[in-house]
Amino acid sequence: MADAVGRPSSEAKCALFARLAARFGKRFSTGTALREQHANTLTWIATQPPDAVLFAETTAEVVEAVKLCAAARVPVIPFGTGTSLEGHVNAPFGGVSLDLSRMNRILAVHEEDLDCVVEPGVTRKALNDHLRDQGLFFAIDPGADASLGGMAATRASGTNAVRYGTMRDNVLSLNAVLANGTLLNTGQRARKSASGYDLTHLLIGSEGTLGIITELTLKLHGIPETILSAVCPFATLEGACNATIIAMQMGLPLARIELADEVQIRACNAYSHLTFAEQPTLFLEFHGSAAATREQVETFAEIAREQGGGQFAWAERQEDRSKLWQARHDAYWAARGLRPGAEVVTTDVCVPISALAACVGETRADIDRTGLLAPIVGHVGDGNFHVMPLFDAGSAEERRAVQGFLDRLTERALLMQGTCSGEHGVGQGKIRYLAQEHGAGVDVMIAIKKALDPLNILNPGKIFALP
Structure with missing residues (x-):
């Protein structure tokens, strides 16, 4: 076992x-x-x-x-x-x-309270299809049509996190089955509580190692009056990152702001049949009233011009916006096309927003020095970005080069007071970095695990190796 x-x-x-x-x-x-x-x-x-x-x-x-x-x-x-x-x-x-x-039932929607109760197998797309006619939506969008139970278990994030937060911010309470078969309810539907330990957030991000989520109460939002999407190329990667930093520091209420470097844009053009300039590019979305979104657009356009941004390409119709964001969500599959037959490892780190330009710039330089083919994409509004090195799985030399790069990427993020993962989680892949980031905190996590799962039957071998 x-x-x-x-x-x-x-x-x-x-x-x-x-x-x-x-x-x-x-x-x-x-x-x-x-x-x-x-x-x-x-x-x-x-x-x-x-x-x-x-x-x-x-x-x-x-x-x-x-x-x-x-x-x-x-x-x-x-x-x-x-x-x-x-x-x-x-x-x-x-x-x-x-x-x-198969536990995919939407159990209740409370329109007046802006929340819903779902089983863990409901996917985010299925929930939003169900909510659309009620003028509501669930905001967390990790790209894949993931199950909501899995999204809570891995503390998922995504393109909307810069405005709406992560799963941590959007789960009000949950039910979970503990290792001994006890059914635990972590709270009610109230928007806040000062009652007892915060068991909801203990289980969110525990990756199935503390309990199996069987029901969730989730926050909902009203569908905005106006949604505008845009694409803006930049002369440099630094300029795109600095525009993001300035926008966030100004408190500009962007719904989404996503980065794709020139390598990723080349891949997206080929895979999704687009014609974007092969330059570092920001994908943006603005939510609000017609007047508010116009003001947001004008403000960001001025920031972009000062940082070497080019001409905006707009998408206002639902079908055009969907095509734009589908291209962003298909980044992984597009990247694979850059080197047919190669394997891809996708990783992420997250840093404070002020460190974003430095971390992305140093990462790009590391990629070039190492000789890797590795696109960069990211949810840069909250300092989170992904790198996808492509490599020959049969080459020990290439595997060593990729592992060395991943180790340096994590060390770089931690030195900038960031984290080894903004949204992917730990699983098996990032166990090696947990002690480096959390120190004695890992011992506390292990103590919690042993208290709730003394036989270590719930998803063993994930997050940390038990002593």
Whole structure:
């Protein structure tokens, strides 16, 4: 099983699987293809399939399954849509992948309170499709059509975070099944509470290691009267970053401000059939009244001109805006086209906004010195950016070069008082950086993990290695 406990006996595992098969029928499977699918990851981390996959449809079934697995000391790995990026769904100690995608009901929408209650398998697109006719939307947009339970578990962020915050800011409360099968409710629908420990935010970002989320109460927002999107090229990467810094320091209420360097723009042009100038470029979106958005646009245009910005390209119609942002969301797949057959590792760091230009500039220089092909994209309004080195998986030399670059990138961000990940999370991929960032805080995290999951059955091998 897990490092600190030891593996379950083969007899216990076989007996468990027989019980699960009898109880859940075709919703329980040990088929090879399905198991591999539930450990697939868009990283260079090796796939580690679970021993079995179970599709749960209700909270009661999650409780039952966890209790059975705990009794047999078999790991449980929560699974939503599999879009996480740091090996979160891998099963390094085997066990059962608990697929929550069929728990996809929208349980309530409280229009007057601007909140809703959903099951964890609801995806962000499905929720927004449901809300559109009510004039509401859920703001967090990580790009992939991720499940909301998975987004909470990994503390996801995305293109709208600069205005609307991250999942941490948009989950009012949640229900989760703990390692012993206890069903925990972390709070009510009130917008704030000073009552007891903040268990909601303890579980948000815990990556399935402390509990399995089975229900969420989420904040909603009214659809803005006017939405304008724009693209603005810059002469230099520094100019694009400085324009972002100035806009944020002025308090300009941008809804989205995304950076793509010239390498990424070249990839997007080829993949999404666009004709942008191959220069560092900002993708922007403005929300508000017609008058307010015009004022925001004029203010930012002046900032951009002072920092070497070029001509704005506008998109106001829904279909044009959707095409623009889809091109941004397709950045990963576009990047792969720059070197067909190569592998891609996508990583992120986040720094204080004042350090953004320095961190991005030093990272670009490091890429060029190392000889890597590595586009840069980012949610730069909150200091978060991504780098995607492409490499030959069969070349030990290239793998070493990429790992060295990733280590330097993280060290650079931490020296600037940033973090090893603004939104991807830790999973398996960033365990090596956690002590460097948190120091003694890692021991506190381990103590919490051991208190809530003494058998270490919930997503073991993620965030840290237990001593």
